[in-house]
Amino acid sequence: MVRVWWAIAKAEFLVRTSKLHRSRKILYPAVIGIALTFGLVVIPRILGYFLARTGSAFEMILATSFPGFLRTIMMVLWMFILIVPISNSLENVKIGQWEILFSNNVKTRDLLFGTFVGRIPVYGIFVIALGPIVVSPFVYAYNVSIIGQLLMYLVIFVFAVVTIWLSTVFSTAIHAKIGSSPRGDDIGKALSWAIVPLVAVPAMGSMYWMNSVVSLFNLDASMILPSTWSADILTWIAMYTGSLRPSSILNLELYWFAVSPIVDMLLLGIFSATVLFLGFKSADRLFAYGASPGSQKVARAGPENLFIRGVRKVFGGRFGTIIATSFKDYTRKLQNIAKLSYGLFLAFLIPLLIGFGPFATIVDDPIFLPVMASLMTGLMLGIFSGVIFGGVGLLDSRDQLWILKSAPNGVPKFITARVVSYMMVGIPYAMLPALFTGLLLNFALNEILLTVAFVYSIVLGGIFVGVGITACNPSYQDTSSGAFVINTIASIVIMMICVIASIIPGVMVAINQGVFAPALTIASVPAPLIGLIILMVGMIRLTLMEAD
Amino acid sequence: MSNGIQIQTESLSKNFGSVVALKKLDLSVRKGSVFGYLGPNGAGKTTTVRILSGLLKPSGGSATVCGYDVRTQRNAIKSVTGLLPESPGLYSKLSAVEFLEFIGALNNLSGESLHNRIDRLLGILGLEGRQNDLLESYSSGMKQKVLVASTVLHEPELVFLDEPTSRLDPAASVLVREIILAMARETDTTFFICTHMTDFAEDLCEIIGILNEGVLTTLGAPNEIIEQTGGNDLEDAYLKIVGGEIDRDTLLSWRQ
Numbered sequence: 001m002v003r004v005w006w007a008i009a010k011a012e013f014l015v016r017t018s019k020l021h022r023s024r025k026i027l028y029p030a031v032i033g034i035a036l037t038f039g040l041v042v043i044p045r046i047l048g049y050f051l052a053r054t055g056s057a058f059e060m061i062l063a064t065s066f067p068g069f070l071r072t073i074m075m076v077l078w079m080f081i082l083i084v085p086i087s088n089s090l091e092n093v094k095i096g097q098w099e100i101l102f103s104n105n106v107k108t109r110d111l112l113f114g115t116f117v118g119r120i121p122v123y124g125i126f127v128i129a130l131g132p133i134v135v136s137p138f139v140y141a142y143n144v145s146i147i148g149q150l151l152m153y154l155v156i157f158v159f160a161v162v163t164i165w166l167s168t169v170f171s172t173a174i175h176a177k178i179g180s181s182p183r184g185d186d187i188g189k190a191l192s193w194a195i196v197p198l199v200a201v202p203a204m205g206s207m208y209w210m211n212s213v214v215s216l217f218n219l220d221a222s223m224i225l226p227s228t229w230s231a232d233i234l235t236w237i238a239m240y241t242g243s244l245r246p247s248s249i250l251n252l253e254l255y256w257f258a259v260s261p262i263v264d265m266l267l268l269g270i271f272s273a274t275v276l277f278l279g280f281k282s283a284d285r286l287f288a289y290g291a292s293p294g295s296q297k298v299a300r301a302g303p304e305n306l307f308i309r310g311v312r313k314v315f316g317g318r319f320g321t322i323i324a325t326s327f328k329d330y331t332r333k334l335q336n337i338a339k340l341s342y343g344l345f346l347a348f349l350i351p352l353l354i355g356f357g358p359f360a361t362i363v364d365d366p367i368f369l370p371v372m373a374s375l376m377t378g379l380m381l382g383i384f385s386g387v388i389f390g391g392v393g394l395l396d397s398r399d400q401l402w403i404l405k406s407a408p409n410g411v412p413k414f415i416t417a418r419v420v421s422y423m424m425v426g427i428p429y430a431m432l433p434a435l436f437t438g439l440l441l442n443f444a445l446n447e448i449l450l451t452v453a454f455v456y457s458i459v460l461g462g463i464f465v466g467v468g469i470t471a472c473n474p475s476y477q478d479t480s481s482g483a484f485v486i487n488t489i490a491s492i493v494i495m496m497i498c499v500i501a502s503i504i505p506g507v508m509v510a511i512n513q514g515v516f517a518p519a520l521t522i523a524s525v526p527a528p529l530i531g532l533i534i535l536m537v538g539m540i541r542l543t544l545m546e547a548d
Numbered sequence: 549m550s551n552g553i554q555i556q557t558e559s560l561s562k563n564f565g566s567v568v569a570l571k572k573l574d575l576s577v578r579k580g581s582v583f584g585y586l587g588p589n590g591a592g593k594t595t596t597v598r599i600l601s602g603l604l605k606p607s608g609g610s611a612t613v614c615g616y617d618v619r620t621q622r623n624a625i626k627s628v629t630g631l632l633p634e635s636p637g638l639y640s641k642l643s644a645v646e647f648l649e650f651i652g653a654l655n656n657l658s659g660e661s662l663h664n665r666i667d668r669l670l671g672i673l674g675l676e677g678r679q680n681d682l683l684e685s686y687s688s689g690m691k692q693k694v695l696v697a698s699t700v701l702h703e704p705e706l707v708f709l710d711e712p713t714s715r716l717d718p719a720a721s722v723l724v725r726e727i728i729l730a731m732a733r734e735t736d737t738t739f740f741i742c743t744h745m746t747d748f749a750e751d752l753c754e755i756i757g758i759l760n761e762g763v764l765t766t767l768g769a770p771n772e773i774i775e776q777t778g779g780n781d782l783e784d785a786y787l788k789i790v791g792g793e794i795d796r797d798t799l800l801s802w803r804q
Contacts, residue, residue: 299681325642407655409623
């Protein structure tokens with residue numbers, strides 16, 4: 001007889017690998033093979049090649065600073081394995097299948113365990129590919145034995161499995177909490193975006209402020225993280241199974257280890273056992289769906305605010321109504337607000353990185369920093385706005401398209417109104433990071449205004465490109481469709497080309513003439529122009545588009 | 549202009565690649581009548597509606613709707629017709645009032661008269677207490693009522709309804725039926741209704757067309773069709789025409 005949890009695990013695996021579809025039996029082992037080759041052959045060779053060329057001094061530094069570096073890497077890996085499955089599962093919040101399973105007398109523990117087991121072969125691929133990044137430098141710097149390497153992989157495997165379990169428990173809890181609400185899908189999609197900065201911060205930190213992060217992580221505060229415990233266990237295994245001199249081992253222990261590795265192992269063991277125990281123990285509570293008080297809460301449309309009334313007045317009766325409804329529809333979706341916030345978050349990082357990151361000390365030029373900061377902020381916001389304003393936001397469903405098409409000139413009226421409402425949303429989206437850039441880097445008032453205008457022009461380009469591409473090939477609300485993936489890639493690539501086409505003349509003027517204002521003015525022109533052409537093409541195609 | 553005929557088709561056809569969705573349809577629908585279009589799933593009903601409402605170009609043949617050509621005067625057709633699609637394509641983050649206001653604006657309506665119309669329609673459909681709730685919180689039946697309201701909001705001459713009562717409870721179905729009858733009799737509005745509900749069609753429609761695999765196989769008044777086939781009611785007649793009668797032994801054969 002088939003075990004229930006095994007059947008659920010199989011179904012979860014089939015869902016997670018649905019893109020491989022009929023060729024799953026060939027493609028899945030092929031993917032595993034590629035990941036293994038990447039991890040065990042490609043990564044060690046690349047790292048070995050670069051480490052061999054850096055000389056003995058660097059090797060020395062490497063050998064002594066590795067424990068700190070490993071703590072950062074393990075934290076990023078931990079966040080990645082923890083958050084990516086949660087983020088993926090929140091993209092599509094549905095608990096309807098739970099009803100089917102429970103009506104077939106499935107136990108909640110079987111459901112939780114089956115879901116977890118089904119995820120291991122999928123997210124395990126990342127561990128296979130990324131694990132050697134952790135192990136290979138040690139192998140090179142400490143000359144770790146084969147047994148040592150196997151032990152290190154075992155620790156990574158256990159740590160990854162516990163993390164996948166934790167992410168399964170978290171995502172199940174969130175699904176149960178929001179799944180029965182009519183707003184659940186929207187909240188889930190918003191959360192899937194909001195959760196990403198948690199990965200971005202340490203990732204960017206490790207890239208740009210490695211030294212400070214590493215030294216910061218040496219503080220006792222980092223010792224509360226399970227990733228630090230496992231990193232220290234890996235270091236410990238590498239030290240004692242490698243060919244380091246006893247004096248070096250002593251130095252490393254004194255410098256890096258606040259507690260004994262035995263304590264780390266105990267902490268990691270207790271953490272793993274607790275997470276497993278609590279997960280199973282809470283299974284019944286996690287799957288008590290439909291019980292949350294928020295699920296019955298009905299959202300209502302309140303009276304129109306001053307801004308909406310102003311929009312109606314400025315644009316007149318019918319067109320004003322279409323713009324106002326488009327504006328309400330966009331801004332009431334939490335996922336849109338989350339995407340905008342994420343774009344703003346990344347844009348705010350740009351001036352911080354340029355003004356206070358490695359660039360600040362390398363280049364000390366009165367024109368380079370302002371021009372670079374403005375161009376990069378525009379680049380970040382522009383590329384992102386193609387995704388934020390295009391993609392799934394334009395049309396919810398094919399039936400919505402029929403409703404628009406059944407009105408005379410319905411599609412052009414709707415697309416124009418949508419673009420105008422996006423242009424209004426784009427004003428604070430462009431203005432806030434541009435003002436922040438100007439104020440942080442001490443721009444003059446006219447330079448701040450120029451930066452705002454430049455960034456807004458690039459955002460306009462992004463809006464036009466995003467809407468135009470989506471109108472050419474509507475993906476509706478389906479983020480797993482081929483149309484969505486193609487649109488996203490096309491929007492990003494076209495926006496990158498647009499922004500590069502904008503930046504090149506700007507940079508040329510900045511370099512040749514050393515002037516800020518003409519550089520940004522020239523850079524403001526190409527992106528919205530190219531975007532406008534794509535928008536027109538999209539609008540015509542959507543108007544002419546017929547049923548399939 | 550239209551000589552009392554709202555829909556006139558001659559050898560109207562539609563192919564999607566090698567798939568024939570509609571084959572040489574010849575049809576006339578009189579102004580102010582209620583026409584029922586029956587057929588199994590995938591028979592070509594929705595394709596016909598999309599061609600006649602100006603959303604889809606035919607592959608062959610010709611058709612006029614309210615005197616306008618479906619190939620060359622599609623915007624004119626859209627301005628005098630209303631379409632209720634098969635499944636609700638509503639904006640989840642708008643309230644019923646906001647959605648109807650949006651549809652009104654798309655059809656060049658605005659101001660006090662539009663708002664009065666919206667209030668009255670929502671009142672008739674029993675949604676007056678929920679008109680400001682976001683549509684995401686509506687049940688499927690309530691969403692269907694909002695869609696019905698959006699279809700008749702601009703007082704079209706001809707209304708296409710694709711499965712109008714499939715998600716409605718019996719009371720709401722009766723309400724929609726009465727709205728259709730009142731509009732047909734009092735305002736001379738023509739209704740073209742695609743449905744699987746044979747009892748609903750039998751009660752409401754003056755003429756019924758049965759479409760099977762893209763071909764219009766039967767056309768006539770409900771009682772004529774019942775008589776011709778020797779059935780007890782329209783459902784019986786429908787099953788005899790399209791096939792669908794299965795014996796009990798076959799139904800239980802899966803258990804062996």
